[in-house]
Amino acid sequence: MTEAKSLSNRRPETGAFFQRDRTMHPPAFTPSYKTSVLRSPQKALLSLDSTLSEITGPVFGHNILGELDNDMIHNFAKPGESAIGERIIVYGRLLDERGKGVPGALIEFWQANAGGRYRHKKEGYIAALDPNFGGCGRVITDEDGNYWIRTIKPGPYPWPNGPNDWRPAHIHFSIFGHGFAQRLISQLYFEGDPMIWKCPIVRTIPDRSAVERLVAALDMEATIPMDSRAYKFDMVLRGRRSSMFENRMEGN
Amino acid sequence: MVQSLDRLKETASQTAGPYVHIGLTPNFCDIPGVYPVDLGDTMVNDKTKGERIKVKMRVIDGADTPLKDALIEIWQADADGLHNSPSEMRGAADPNFTGWGRKPTDMTTGECVFDTIKPGRVPFKDGRKMAPHLTVWIVARGINIGLHTRMYFSDEEKANDEDPVLARVEHRVRVPTLIAQRDGDTYIFDIHLQGEKETVFFDI
Ligand SMILES: [Fe+2]
Numbered sequence: 001m002t003e004a005k006s007l008s009n010r011r012p013e014t015g016a017f018f019q020r021d022r023t024m025h026p027p028a029f030t031p032s033y034k035t036s037v038l039r040s041p042q043k044a045l046l047s048l049d050s051t052l053s054e055i056t057g058p059v060f061g062h063n064i065l066g067e068l069d070n071d072m073i074h075n076f077a078k079p080g081e082s083a084i085g086e087r088i089i090v091y092g093r094l095l096d097e098r099g100k101g102v103p104g105a106l107i108e109f110w111q112a113n114a115g116g117r118y119r120h121k122k123e124g125y126i127a128a129l130d131p132n133f134g135g136c137g138r139v140i141t142d143e144d145g146n147y148w149i150r151t152i153k154p155g156p157y158p159w160p161n162g163p164n165d166w167r168p169a170h171i172h173f174s175i176f177g178h179g180f181a182q183r184l185i186s187q188l189y190f191e192g193d194p195m196i197w198k199c200p201i202v203r204t205i206p207d208r209s210a211v212e213r214l215v216a217a218l219d220m221e222a223t224i225p226m227d228s229r230a231y232k233f234d235m236v237l238r239g240r241r242s243s244m245f246e247n248r249m250e251g252n
Numbered sequence: 253m254v255q256s257l258d259r260l261k262e263t264a265s266q267t268a269g270p271y272v273h274i275g276l277t278p279n280f281c282d283i284p285g286v287y288p289v290d291l292g293d294t295m296v297n298d299k300t301k302g303e304r305i306k307v308k309m310r311v312i313d314g315a316d317t318p319l320k321d322a323l324i325e326i327w328q329a330d331a332d333g334l335h336n337s338p339s340e341m342r343g344a345a346d347p348n349f350t351g352w353g354r355k356p357t358d359m360t361t362g363e364c365v366f367d368t369i370k371p372g373r374v375p376f377k378d379g380r381k382m383a384p385h386l387t388v389w390i391v392a393r394g395i396n397i398g399l400h401t402r403m404y405f406s407d408e409e410k411a412n413d414e415d416p417v418l419a420r421v422e423h424r425v426r427v428p429t430l431i432a433q434r435d436g437d438t439y440i441f442d443i444h445l446q447g448e449k450e451t452v453f454f455d456i
Contacts (some may be wrong), residue, residue: 012338020455025265026396033267035394038314039445040287045455046420052374053387054400054456056337057327058352066287075286097260110275118271120281122321122359135274173417178339180327181456183389183398187266201267204396204422210264236260 012088015241016050017181018097026204029177033200049091050181055240057180060106062140067139072151076134085114085152087228090188090216094145094175097239101145102177107235108138108148111171116155125157156195168195168202177237188233189215210214265397272323272391277356292325292354295368299348301333302369306438307403309355310362311390314446318362322392325354326366326403328385333372365438370405376416383411383418390443400454403441405432426452 028040068075073083094102112118112135115127119135139147154169172189189196196202197213205211223232273281311319321453329335334345345351355364373381386403404412412418412431421427429451432439443451
C-alpha cells in the first residue's frame with residue numbers, strides 16, 4: 001500500500017478539498033426510492049474543513065492487481081471460456097474538479113450478467129446465472145488518470161420498489177482518490193437506454209446534467225473491430241485547494 | 253462575460269445498492285478466485301506497533317433494525333498518529349499497519365468487527381491535537397451518498413474534552429453518538445441513521 005509507484009514522480013498534494021457541491025448529488029431522503037426512507041439521516045450534516053484525517057487516504061500499488069483484474073469477460077471464466085454477452089470496453093479518465101488527471105487511483109467495478117442477474121445469494125431474479133461470469137473487476141489509473149476495463153454489457157433487471165420498477169443497464173463503481181474525503185461510489189449508464197429516465201434511483205439525482213455525466217458514450221473510434229465495442233466514461237473527484245496559498249504547513 | 257474557471261463538477265453519487273459485496277468483498281459473498289483476498293480485510297500483522305483492539309460496529313435504521321447489507325470502511329492513523337498515505341508529510345507511518353479497513357456487516361446479525369490498533373493523536377489545522385479517532389465511511393442500499401462520521405474512544409475522556417472537532421458539535425447531547433464504549437479489548441460503536449440517537453455525520 002505504501003508503494004504507489006505511479007505517484008513516485010510527483011510531489012503529493014496536501015491541500016484541503018473543495019466543498020462538496022451537494023446540488024449535484026442525491027439528497028439522503030428520496031421517498032420514491034423507498035429504502036432511503038428509513039436509512040436517511042434527518043439532521044443537518046456537521047460541516048468542517050478537511051483535517052489530516054480526510055486529506056490523507058489509502059493508496060494502492062499496482063502490485064495488488066492480477067493480470068485479469070480488469071477483464072470481467074475472463075476473470076471468473078473457466079480456462080478457454082468466456083462470459084456470455086455483448087463484449088465491450090469501458091475506458092476513460094479519472095479527473096478532479098480542477099481538470100487534473102488523478103494517477104494511481106483504484107477503481108472497483110461490479111455488475112449483473114448479460115441477462116441482468118447478479119451472482120449473489122440475496123438475488124431473486126429468474127434470469128439465468130452465467131457460469132463464466134463473476135461480476136467484479138478493478139483497475140488502477142495510470143500516470144495521466146487513464147483506465148480501461150473489458151466486460152460484457154449488463155442486462156436491465158426488475159427490483160422490488162414500485163410493483164414494476166426496472167433498473168437501466170448499469171455498472172457500479174467505487175473510486176479512491178488520494179484523500180479519504182474523495183471516496184465515491186456511483187453507477188455508469190449506457191448511451192441510448194430509454195430506461196435511464198424512468199429509474200427511481202437515477203431520479204434521486206436532482207440535476208439533469210449530473211445524470212447525463214453518468215451516461216457513457218458509445219465511441220466507435222475506440223472499438224476493436226470484430227471484437228468489442230467501446231464506451232467512453234470519465235469520472236470526476238473533488239478537487240483540492242493548493243497548499244501554496246497557505247502560510248503554514250499542516251501539522252505545524 | 254468573464255473568463256471561465258474551467259472547473260469540472262464532481263461525478264454524482266449513486267447508492268452502492270444491495271450487491272456492493274460483489275464488487276468490494278467478493279470472497280465474502282462466494283465469488284472466490286478473482287482476487288486472492290478481500291481488500292481491507294486485514295489491517296495489522298504481528299509486527300504492528302500499538303495497542304491491539306477490536307471495534308464492533310453496527311448501522312441501525314430508523315426502525316431500530318441493524319442493516320445486514322451495509323459496508324463500512326475505516327481510515328486511521330498509526331500508533332504514533334501518522335497515516336500510511338503519500339499525502340502524509342510529517343514522517344513515515346508504521347509499514348506494518350495499513351490504516352485502512354473494509355468490512356461488510358454480517359448478513360444475519362448486522363455486525364462487523366475490525367481488528368486494529370488504537371490510533372495516536374493527529375494535529376488539527378491549528379496544531380492542537382485531535383483526540384484518537386477513526387474516520388468512518390458507510391455505504392449501503394438506500395444510502396444515496398456515502399456517510400462520513402468519526403469514532404472516538406470512551407476511555408480517552410481528557411483528549412475528547414479538548415478535541416476541536418467534537419467541540420464543533422453544537423448540541424452537546426449528540427456528542428456521545430461519536431464515542432465508542434469500551435468492553436474489554438473491544439469497542440462497541442452503533443451508528444444510528446435516524447431518530448433520537450442519530451449519529452453526527454460530517455460534510456467534510
Ligand atoms: Fe445494480
